[in-house]
Amino acid sequence: MRKTFLSMMGVILIISVALLGCSQRPSGATETAADSKTAKPDAAGNTASSGGGEKIKLSVYSTITATASQDVMKGIANDFMKENPNTQVEFQFPGTEYENILKVKMAANDLPDVFDTHGWAIIRYGKYLADLKDQAWASQQTDTIKPVVTDKDGKVHALVMSEAKxxxxxxxxxxxxxxxxxxxxxxxxxxxxxxxxxxxxxxxxxxxxxxxxxxxxxxxxxxxxxxxxxxxxxxxxxxxxxxxxxxxxxxxxxxxxxxxxxxxxxxxxxxxxxxxxxxxxxxxxxxxxxxxxxxxxxxxxxxxxxxxxxxxxxxxxxxxxxxxxxxGERYTMGAWKDGKHLAESKKLIAFYAKADNMGKIANVNKLPPGLKGVKSQHEFSEYYDKYVNTRVFPxxxxxxxxxxxxxxxxxxxxxxxxxxxxxxxxxxxxxxxxxxxxxx
Missing domain, CATH: 3.40.190.10 (Periplasmic binding protein-like II)
Structure with a gap:
């Protein structure tokens, strides 16, 4: 009886070890498309199949509070992800807590990959931002916004999507x-x-x-x-x-x-x-x-x-x-210079700098864009055109x-x-x- 019991226990132990080996993968192994089709959220919060491989995740923080404007930003991000399927853009809109959150992140030197400088591109965030002067869009900055985000050494701190007036x-x-x-x-x-x-x-x-x-x-x-x-x-x-x-x-x-x-x-x-x-x-x-x-x-x-x-x-x-x-700056995108995905961050900012996308942002925010050559038409366009030569102070x-x-x-x-x-x-x-x- 004892011999039979021990034999049964031995069989159970062998089966258990075999099952354990099938269920585990080595530590640090990457989950492939064959392993899983885990649904991941897009910039608008919708879920879709990842299609395989780990995606680069770009964190983007913005001060935008209006829902319509947020939706436009997310829509542009989704267009970007269609062209760049291995990059996931994740938006955060902290509202009134934005400034406090960014101050904590600066203290920890752990900022978002891309973030809104909300008027403080040079003075507050300058040492944390990558220089964007080599980007194609940098030469298209409006005459009124260029000195706001460009320092005396020529460093361009951020893309100004909407210029405040x-x-x-x-x-x-x-x-x-x-x-x-x-x-x-x-x-x-x-x-x-x-x-x-x-x-x-x-x-x-x-x-x-x-x-x-x-x-x-x-x-x-x-x-x-x-x-x-x-x-x-x-x-x-x-x-x-x-x-x-x-x-x-x-x-x-x-x-x-x-x-x-x-x-x-x-x-x-x-x-x-x-x-x-x-x-x-x-x-x-x-x-x-x-x-x-x-x-x-x-x-x-x-x-x-x-x-x-x-x-x-x-x-x-x-x-x-x-x-x-x-x-000066109203809504911007700057890249954290120490971010792990700086090249992708610059690529994302360049995507938002496209004339069509800048036009969408200008129309929803009812503000002039920070780049020249952008076509926008909203109810206040006539006023910005009328006062185009009026002085603008920071x-x-x-x-x-x-x-x-x-x-x-x-x-x-x-x-x-x-x-x-x-x-x-x-x-x-x-x-x-x-x-x-x-x-x-």
Whole structure:
């Protein structure tokens, strides 16, 4: 009996070893097409058969938040993968967490293969980015965007797919209704605001801002800081760069913002209003002007397709000066210089730089492309064509303020409208934080 039992156990052991040998492959072996047809996601999140062999995976991080724009980016990536079946493009759109995530990745020197530099190609991300000056598209950069992403040594830091040109968005119908010419100076803008407030009997908000999404308040200050301190012939550009700026000169800008609230030119619920309130109010003809780009246009037209939205340069603030745009990088693609797949990253960026793809991106974002020779046609094309020769200055905070000052400007601007700080105290706060952060 014992002999029979041992014999049976021996047979079972032999069969088990044989089965184990069939189920295992040597450590590190690559799964081939014959082994598996594992489904892998494409850039849009769809799954498809890999067709064999391990794919090169390119991680791409973008600041784009609009779903329509994200879909266009993914669609172009899918076209790229069809031409390059051994490369998998994986998008991440972190939204408001983008900047914090990238700061952590920089600290760990572990960045995405391709990422959006969102206005900081040279200053913040320069040492992490590969030089793209040898790419065919680099010679096609627009005259206004080339100096923004090209340093003094000629290094090209990123492909600018969409070039920002922020001025003032406005309701064309309302300006016609109240017989208002496009203002060119700040005084003319204030006169228009007074006329709209008075003749609408308070039913129309001349300029909308949000204290909840205080970037709208910071954005106003950032744009008009350029009009006050940088664009005039006699300016404070060098003093700011050298850290010798007299911050008492900030007080008039803060005072003008406070005066706008006091005179009823800003929505009365500025401290509780949200950016998301814009489409509904604009569609109802309740907002005349907004500083910044008309990125809200599609949402307005979903509510009221008959509203016509216009775009004009930012008014001048100093006598003798001219209107300007503030701009630079909006959506870009740069390649991590230490990435394992740098050649493939450059190839992907070059694919997005194709004229047809740049046109798709320009149309969905309603912004001018960063390359010459790109055909695009959207509702704001006429305005970009009209103001093609208007000067474009980089964002004030990106050039003249140390990292961290944007938040200070937004929060203190909101406190000013809440009347918890005075214009003079605002200037003192800016001085203290400028000196602290600059020497950090």
């Amino acid at each position: 922020d001025g003032i968005s406005y309701n064309v119908d309302l300006l016609q209704k109240y017989n208002i010419e496009l203002p060119k100076t700040f005084e003319e803008l204030m006169a228009a605001a007074e006329k709209i407030k008075t003749q609408s009997k308070g039913d129309v908000t001349p300029l909308f801002m949000s204290g909840i999404d205080n970037g709208m308040i910071g954005g106003f200050l950032d744009l008009y800081a350029t009009a006050l301190l940088i664009s005039p012939k006699v300016n404070d550009m060098q003093a700011l760069l050298e850290g010798k700026f007299d911050w008492n000169k900030w007080t008039p800008l803060a005072q003008k913002l406070l005066d706008m609230k006091t005179k009823g030119y800003i929505n009365v619920d500025v401290l509780t209003a949200k950016r998301s309130d814009v489409p509904q109010r604009f569609a109802e003809g309740k907002i005349a002007f907004l500083t910044g780009a008309p990125s809200f246009a599609d949402d307005v037209h979903k509510i009221n397709p008959n509203v016509k939205i216009g775009l004009m340069p930012l008014t001048s603030m100093v006598p003798g000066d001219e209107p300007t745009f503030t701009g 964002y004030f905070d990106r050039v003249y303020l140390p990292n961290g000052m944007w938040d200070v400007m937004c929060k203190t601007g909101t406190a000013l409208l809440a009347e918890s700080v005075t214009p003079a105290q605002f200037s003192e706060k800016m001085k203290q934080e400028f000196e602290r952060l600059r020497n950090k």
